[in-house]
Each structure stands twice: as structure tokens, then as C-alpha cells.
Amino acid sequence: MRIDIPRVAYTGTIKEITLGRNKNKITIGGESCYPFHLFEGTMPNPPKIAMEVYDSAPEDWPDSAMEPFADVVDDPVAWARKCIDVYGAEMIALQMASTDPNGKNIPADKAAAIAKKVSDEIEVPLIIWGCENVDKDTEVLRSICEICEGRDLIIGPVVEGNYRAIGATAIAYNHTVIASTPIDINLAKQLNILLGNLNVPDDKIIIDPSIGPIGYGLEYTYSVMERIRVAALTQEDERLQYPIILNLAKEVWKIKEVNVSETEAPLYGHKKSRGVLFEALTAQCMLMAGANILIMRHPEAIGLVKESIKDLMNS
Amino acid sequence: MGLSGIEIFKKLPKTNCGKCGVPTCLAFAMKLATGQAELDACPDISENVKEEIGLASAPPVRTVVIGIGERATKIGGETVLFRHEKRFENPPAFTLLLSDNMDDLEISSRLSGFNNAVYERVSVVMKPELVAIRGDSADPLRFNTLVEKICNETDAGLILMNEDVEALSQAVRKCSGRKPLIYAATMENYEILGSLALELSCPLAVKGDGLEELADVCDKLIGMGLKDLVLDSGARNALEDQIIIRRCALMKKTKAFGFPTIVFPCLMTGNLMKETIIACQMIAKYGGIIVLSEIEGYSIFPLLLARMNIFTDPQRPMTVEEKIYEIGAVNENSPVLITGNFSLTYFIVSGEVEASHVPAYLLIKDTEGLSVLTAWAAGKFGADTIALFVKKSGIEEKIKHRRLVIPGYLAAISGELEEELPDWEILIGPREASHLPAYLKQLSA
Numbered sequence A: 001m002r003i004d005i006p007r008v009a010y011t012g013t014i015k016e017i018t019l020g021r022n023k024n025k026i027t028i029g030g031e032s033c034y035p036f037h038l039f040e041g042t043m044p045n046p047p048k049i050a051m052e053v054y055d056s057a058p059e060d061w062p063d064s065a066m067e068p069f070a071d072v073v074d075d076p077v078a079w080a081r082k083c084i085d086v087y088g089a090e091m092i093a094l095q096m097a098s099t100d101p102n103g104k105n106i107p108a109d110k111a112a113a114i115a116k117k118v119s120d121e122i123e124v125p126l127i128i129w130g131c132e133n134v135d136k137d138t139e140v141l142r143s144i145c146e147i148c149e150g151r152d153l154i155i156g157p158v159v160e161g162n163y164r165a166i167g168a169t170a171i172a173y174n175h176t177v178i179a180s181t182p183i184d185i186n187l188a189k190q191l192n193i194l195l196g197n198l199n200v201p202d203d204k205i206i207i208d209p210s211i212g213p214i215g216y217g218l219e220y221t222y223s224v225m226e227r228i229r230v231a232a233l234t235q236e237d238e239r240l241q242y243p244i245i246l247n248l249a250k251e252v253w254k255i256k257e258v259n260v261s262e263t264e265a266p267l268y269g270h271k272k273s274r275g276v277l278f279e280a281l282t283a284q285c286m287l288m289a290g291a292n293i294l295i296m297r298h299p300e301a302i303g304l305v306k307e308s309i310k311d312l313m314n315s
Numbered sequence B: 001m002g003l004s005g006i007e008i009f010k011k012l013p014k015t016n017c018g019k020c021g022v023p024t025c026l027a028f029a030m031k032l033a034t035g036q037a038e039l040d041a042c043p044d045i046s047e048n049v050k051e052e053i054g055l056a057s058a059p060p061v062r063t064v065v066i067g068i069g070e071r072a073t074k075i076g077g078e079t080v081l082f083r084h085e086k087r088f089e090n091p092p093a094f095t096l097l098l099s100d101n102m103d104d105l106e107i108s109s110r111l112s113g114f115n116n117a118v119y120e121r122v123s124v125v126m127k128p129e130l131v132a133i134r135g136d137s138a139d140p141l142r143f144n145t146l147v148e149k150i151c152n153e154t155d156a157g158l159i160l161m162n163e164d165v166e167a168l169s170q171a172v173r174k175c176s177g178r179k180p181l182i183y184a185a186t187m188e189n190y191e192i193l194g195s196l197a198l199e200l201s202c203p204l205a206v207k208g209d210g211l212e213e214l215a216d217v218c219d220k221l222i223g224m225g226l227k228d229l230v231l232d233s234g235a236r237n238a239l240e241d242q243i244i245i246r247r248c249a250l251m252k253k254t255k256a257f258g259f260p261t262i263v264f265p266c267l268m269t270g271n272l273m274k275e276t277i278i279a280c281q282m283i284a285k286y287g288g289i290i291v292l293s294e295i296e297g298y299s300i301f302p303l304l305l306a307r308m309n310i311f312t313d314p315q316r317p318m319t320v321e322e323k324i325y326e327i328g329a330v331n332e333n334s335p336v337l338i339t340g341n342f343s344l345t346y347f348i349v350s351g352e353v354e355a356s357h358v359p360a361y362l363l364i365k366d367t368e369g370l371s372v373l374t375a376w377a378a379g380k381f382g383a384d385t386i387a388l389f390v391k392k393s394g395i396e397e398k399i400k401h402r403r404l405v406i407p408g409y410l411a412a413i414s415g416e417l418e419e420e421l422p423d424w425e426i427l428i429g430p431r432e433a434s435h436l437p438a439y440l441k442q443l444s445a
């Protein structure tokens, strides 16, 4: 019997966005079909993984996550270099965790100096992720935008409460913004509209729908992403036709089921492999729902997901 | 798809005998139409009518049952391409593959991995469902002995796999009472296996070399009267085939593809980590049975959680039980926190409390699965209802102090709550759960 494949009538494409500068530019987005539905459309730019680097040594990581970076965690530049040189990172995501007012609360100028140093020392596209405190992020991310002029950073999370200030600075210094909303397609669209009204160019916006890891609300993120893609690709919803980024590792590695030891919970099995799989499976689900950039931590999880992307692109 | 409630009602006995558990035939018909009742609940419908209604209201992907009793596993029954359109119905059955080439030691160790992998979450039990036994030895006796052994050692649903039709038939006959899935009918053997499956009323897997052949074999089996089929397109790189099969079933009503599928991540790689990733793809995109080489805690546990997430009904939030949860080694001085019973709220809050290493009582109030703010707006988390719950929860007998930490988002009701609970001091916790560890440490310092 001849199989007549029922095809989806795609009417839109995801915007192509080029990140970084010079020889190390990376292009994301551009797909004209649902994720990996390559029998009826194209994904000219396979999804990319950005490796995490923290602005100061993390204190709450399990050994299994710490181990690959133990020699570099005190130095963000060395850490980023190791990700690139040893683990082949195509992008770096610098997490400005120590700017958090509920934590170390380092001042904006100090944070900017760290970001500048990292940005000077690496060539690949650089994501700067704030501490997710609206006011502090405004201050910190604006300083970083200024001091890293010409570096074409990707900065976020830009939220409803600070999009004006950060958005305006980002345009002025030519950076890309990550528009972040709490797991809601309408809010995501709304923020994109607001950024558009602010004159943030279309090729300078990436959507962050907010991540729920496996066991912790994954399904909400998953469905919001699928709905975004359905609207973007089949309902001509232009304000949703942007690539999607997920800052997933930091949410995955803090959950209880990843951190409990095998002695305490024998049925959960080998702790390191478990952590790696929680991260890799969270990433895999996000790929199936339309992720373009995944911010990840463990080199083994990254290896698995890279291979999976390659397999899916060749199928 | 289906018939309307009125159309169904016309075909019912109209005696209003109530045996179906609903007072009238009309009420029963309405329930059927919305999928809230099973046709079998009415004992007086004739077989013909059953067929008619059943066919008309059947989902485009047939529901197939493998195994019996408590271990009967349903697969298929799907009606949508995306879970947000309605919901996914039956989670893919995770299956352990055993081969008659394995020695006894390997068999028992793999089987005990399978049997041990039982997890509870939000009072839902999660575990792998099926065991597949594959004849690789070319020795029918060996295959049969293994099937018998597994039958004795687990009451899980079974998949019997053998290219030797003779050996397969023998084994199936021996355990047909367990309703195993017979694997697999092909262009060459479909007549023999088709009749066997019909005779023993067992579900039958169909394997084609590519989608076209698969459809051809299915059509032949449907013609023979078979109803419970499971599809294997033979692809060992399955995503595209899964999507096409599901789309054909839903969008074209292609009869041959109106069945759940079986996929074999275990045959696509020799590495369990990678296999787990492939299995995860197949959870999202339409695997009906997912066959795995090994069941290890570190691989099956995250897979089970991913499966639970994707197959959660998006229209019905998952909830946890209303009660006092003790986190860590609590005593009479431990802090008391309260929040709603949306399962995600519970997991996140309890996780953060645990991470704080400050033992605490967490009061979970029934908010019908709504998050804190929504529940408050809906009148399910106001001062009066909180006070009532705190009093009847029994927390007052467990602690000496009278301090209650409420979510930061409910700061506005703290005054009112203090009036309702005059013995209590109301503390306003952080808005975000992630700030709980810092807050609790400060509180207990």
C-alpha cells in the first residue's frame, strides 16, 4: 500500500538569528517544520548547546557535577577555556549567580568586570545570565552591555519588570536579548511585542519559556513550547517566531532526586549516571518540543544530547 | 469521531435499570459520549449494538491490552498529536528484553532489576510494565523453558518474540491465559500467527519492512478479523515512522495504522545511557511499547518521571493529599509552613525545605490543585479556610510554638489570618520557593 503522508500546512518559519562575532558566529533557528520533522521541512541550523560557567565557585553542586570542573571553578576564564578546549563547547553561558541579593550580592561593577574578562578571553558566542532578581539584573546586565560593547552578547533573563531598561541598553550596544516569561504562551508573546515596540530588532530576540525539569513541571514547559511552535509555524503568529533557549542545568542539578545518594535511595541507582540522565532527558524533551539553545552542565550529558541531535538530524 | 449522547441513547435498552451505576440509560449515554464510562458497564446491551457504538466511538488509535488482572497493561487509545490538544491517554509500556541466549544468572539479575523498579510519586505507582522474551538460540526447547520460567517468576505482561513460528506458537499456547503479545506477524507468516492470535484471543505485533509493507500485512490481518494489533515498522531509527503512523491514524483514519506501536531503543545502540535518550524521544513522539535492554535505577527512574510528565492530563492538575508532611527530623520546635496541594508546588517547596536542612512541618491544604495565588483568588486559600484547616490538621498537638509561615504571595491576608487564629503568630515567607533555604536558616538561627 502506498502511504500518503498527511502533511502539516506550515505557513511560517522560525527567525534565523546569528550570534557572536567574527569567525565564531553561530546561527540558530530558521526551521520551517516541527522539531526534527525533516520529512516535511528543514532545520537549517541544528540546536546548539551552551556550557555553563559560574562567576564564582558554586557551593551546592553534587560531586558528580563538580568533578569535571574541580580544577577551574574558582576562575571563570579558566572554566570557560576548559569548556571550549577540552569539551568542545560551541557557546558559553556565564551565570552571574553571585550577584543575587539573597546570596553573595556582589556589586554590578564587579560583576561586569568578571563578564568582561570572560568575554575578552573567549571567542565563541557568550550568554550572560543574571541572578533572576529583576532590579539587580537591570543594574548588572546594563553594566555588562556597556562594558562589553561590540561583543554581541546574548543577555537575559529580560522580564516584564525590566525589559525597558535592559532592552534599550541592549539595542544601544548591539546585544541579543533573552525574553523570559513564566511558562505561559500569552505572556511570552506579550513580552516579544513589548520588545518589538521598544525597537529591539527581530533578529535580536530569543524566547525563554522558563524550564521545569523532569519531575518538576517539565510538562508545562513542554506544552508551552509546542504551542509556541504550532502558533509560529502554522498560524502565522509572527511574535512567536523566535528561537527558544532553556537554562536547564541549574534547575536539574538542584532537585532532590538528583542529589540524594545511592545509599539513601538504592532504587534511584548510581548517582552520577542518574544526574547525567536527569539532565540529558530534560534536554531531550526540550529538543522534541522545539529548543534551539540548551544551557547545560555535565560533559557526559552534553555528549549524549549532542549525539542525539546528530542522529535526529540524519534520520 | 464519536456518536452524540442522544445517538448512543437510542441504541441502549432504555429500561433505566441502573445496573451500570448511573440511574438512567440517558445519563449513561451522556457519560459514554464524553468518555467517562465504559460500554461494558451495561450488561444488557446486545453484542451487535456494542460493536456499533464501540466502533463509532473508538479512538483512532485502538486501545490494546497486554497481560491480565492487576498487571493488564493498556497501550494506545490516543486521539491527539500534541498533549495540549487534549491529553495523551496511555503511557508507553516500558519493557525489559530477555533473550534465551542469556545464562540463568544474567536472566535473574535483569529480572530482579525489573521487579525492583517500583517508585511512588504523588500516590501514583510508577514501574516498567512488560517483559519481552526473545528466542535467539534456535532451540525451541530453550525458548519454551525460559518462557515458563519467566511466567513463574513474574506476573507482568509478556511479549513473546521468536522468528521460529513453530517455537513461538508452542510458547504462546502454554501461556495464552496471560494474554501475551505475540511478536511478530510478517508478510511470510501472518496467516499462521493471525489464526493463532484469533484462536487464543491474544494481541499480535505486526512487523513490516518499512511502512508500506507494514500497512499491507495489517490490512490482511484486519481482513482475517484481527482487532488487537501492535505496529513495528522495522525502522531502527524510529521518529519519522512514529509520526507518520500517528498522523495517518488521526488525520486519514488509515485503518492499518490505527494501532499502538512497538519500538526498540535496545536495538538502536549498545549503550544504556544512549538507549535511555532514544527511549525518551519515543515517550514524546508516540511509542506505544518501548523495549529496553536493562532496567537500572538510574535510567528507568528519570524515564518513568519523564513519562509521567508527558502523560499527565493537562486539564487536570496533579495534586497531593491534604495533610501534615514532616520534612527531616522534626520536633516540637520545628517551624510550620503552609501551602497549596498543587503537586508541583508541593515538590518544589518540600525540595527547598529539604535543601535547607532545617527540619520543618509542611501543611498542605487542599486547593484543588490550584497554585497559591490562583487558589486564593478562587476563594480556596483565604484566611478562613486556612484557619479551619490549621485547627483540624492536628498540628497544634505536634508543636509547642504557634508560628505559621505563609507564602509571600499571601502577605495581604496575614492580618485577617491572625484574627482567625488568635493564638498564632503569622509569618510571611518568601515569594519564591528558592528563597526558602535562606529564610528557614535565618528563622531557626
Ligand code: SF4
Residues within 6 Å of the ligand: B012, B013, B014, B015, B016, B017, B018, B019, B020, B021, B022, B023, B024, B025, B028, B041, B042, B043, B044, B045
Ligand atoms: S445498565 Fe444499561 S439498561 Fe440499565 S440503566 Fe444502565 S444503560 Fe440502561
